[in-house]
Amino acid sequence: MSLYRNTVWFFKGLKEFTKNGFLSASKMFKEDDLEVDCSGRHYMITGANSGIGKCIATEIAKRGGTVHMVCRNPSSAEEAKQDIIDASNNSNIFVHILDLSKPRDVHKFAQDFCKNNESLHVLVNNAGCMFNIRELTEDNLEKNFVTNTLGTYILTTQLLPLIKQSEKPRVVTVSSGGMLVQKLDYTDMQFEKMKPFDGTLAYAQNKRQQLKDKLRTPDEGADTAVWLAVSPAAVQHPAGLFFQDRNPAPTHLPLASTKVTTKEKEEFMTALEELSKKFAG
Template identity: 55%
Template structure:
């Protein structure tokens, strides 16, 4: 990592990605902006059983939206769903089990979802993966790349036809400040050369959804 990127990451991290930075920014929030109803709108959220994904699912359910939770672990997903239903009283919360590292299964899931549901207003690509050591899926693809790049692209691309049929569609992809510490590189997508550092590999992958989704939008 270069001195420039180290410095940029530190400064941006301190000013934007810490708890104190959030609290400072929150003073500019307008509460009325959040006083909206999303009843009648459908949201699909990956990685929805914990963290940002669960908080997002909870907020949408509170405002009357239909939530589709796409998660890898069934037990954790059902536990999160129970929490959301109990907290919000909204029973329109559905669990779908999917391992985003298996790219063929991502496509199969999207095709099945389109056949079963008539509408999807918002896709939120939230799930991400940091591997402690290099691993590949059954297709021979490095798992971090499969989840953070290919899975996002395939799911988004496959669901575009359903989104286009729905009112005011949106695709939201959660990124990471970690993307600031690595350049956008195409020479080692499988991370099979040199020492494998899961955190740096994750950082290399996080910029990719932006050009991928730009290409879809175009």
Template identity: 50%
Template sequence: MSLYRNIVWFIKGMQEYTRGRYETASKSFVTKDLDVSVVGRSFMITGANSGIGKEAAMAIAKKGGTVHLVCRNKERAEAAREEIIRESGNTMIYVHLLDLSETRKVWEFAEAFKREHPTLNVLINNAGCMVNQRELTSDGLEKNFATNTLGVYVLTKCLIPLLEKSRDPRVITVSSGGMLVQQLNSADLQTERTAFDGTMVYAQNKRQQVVMTEVWAKAHPKIHFSVMHPGWADTAAVATAMPQFYQMMRDRLRTAEQGADTVVWLAVSSAAKATASGLFFQDRRVVPTHLPLAWTSSSQEEIQVFRGQLETLAMATRPTGYPANA
């Protein structure tokens, strides 16, 4: 069944995730959906110094939003900020340095942000990594899981109280169609018992993001949660993590701006807010989270185990003195 899912996903991806598919889908986009001003609204975007994150930040800045760029590299982040200000004319662009793989620092950052900022309207969880050799963080966590899953979990968990106090709050998480080949594996979150394949670990993390989004949507009805697949986009991250795939597909990859389109639509449009919370999107429409005939669904018991493990790991990395219900 695993081989079947991989083959089906690849064939589907060849057709659905390319630039050509985006160009076809975009013919039915409603232009006025993005003809909006977001002056007075604040947006936090992780991994915002390049690729999809940067394009989303640029689009939102041009609409007047206050944008918080959360990045690992100070030099690249400042360069992105300067470019966004220059092209948008919007000076309300701020840089924050954070490595999402360092879970204790995610706690510290989120708590400091809540103390310093009275509102946050939209959180865009875009940052991610695909490390192809098993590597541990300073907290002793597998790096892909720490970045793509636990870091996203802690950042979102900590910022939910601030989001709930803000007007029209939304959380968008950038996932991947790769998750379609994965069933949630709550028995081995950090790939300690199975052979390590960076691509499949990444896909498992992206399945975990979909499950987290569904759980958050039920638990926090004041916030509109969504998760999306940007398609296969021509970004430095893809070129670095998957060089052979990049060389094979580069002529058919979407631009980073095309990859960011649905992120921006989910973040600012009234049409997106009118959809149910907790859904999975591609090219501005809801798409299934499971392939036909694929056994990738999880029981409520498995999801509960997953939630419990995330909470245990999050609490284990929480700095001393921080409120448990942060």
């Protein structure tokens, strides 16, 4: 990661990613964008038991949506479920236990969900992790990569048939400004060449792959994801964009040399798909 990228990202972060950045951007928000009745629509949120994911789930539940919480930890998930029910007075909240670092389980979960449910209108890929030591799972996959990238990819692609048949479907993937300092590296997806291993850089690379009082609160961090998930205004934009504070935003810093060719993107997606197929049932 170059000194230039670090410097540009640092000043951009101070201006845009902090609480003050949100307060400044929110002055331009249209409040009626979120005056939406979500009754009858089904929303799946990964990592919905805490932080931004819990805030997203709560805001959707308050608007009457049926919420499917996908969480790794059963006890914290049930506790969060009750919090969401209490805050929203909406009992249509369902917990699904899934560890995204286990690709076979992700395949099975998605397939079972499609068989047992008639619709899924919105998928919000929020769950993520950041391990500072390079660790491998029982499937010999690096933990950051398999959780943040491969698991999310499998879940999304396997749920797409159900999502596509639902009315006004959407897939929202929560990212991080840290991805702006990383160039997509499809040749080392599991960070075998990263010496020494750096969990922060690995996390930033994962976010590129997905596409204290100064920091934003979870509610502020969740705002754009909620807007993308429920607002009719959001679908006025083309699919596949990167959003920040309810507006499309660049996916690269100026002059940072993080762009890749179409061929490199295709090779990355091909490698990801081939890896996914190894764990299909």
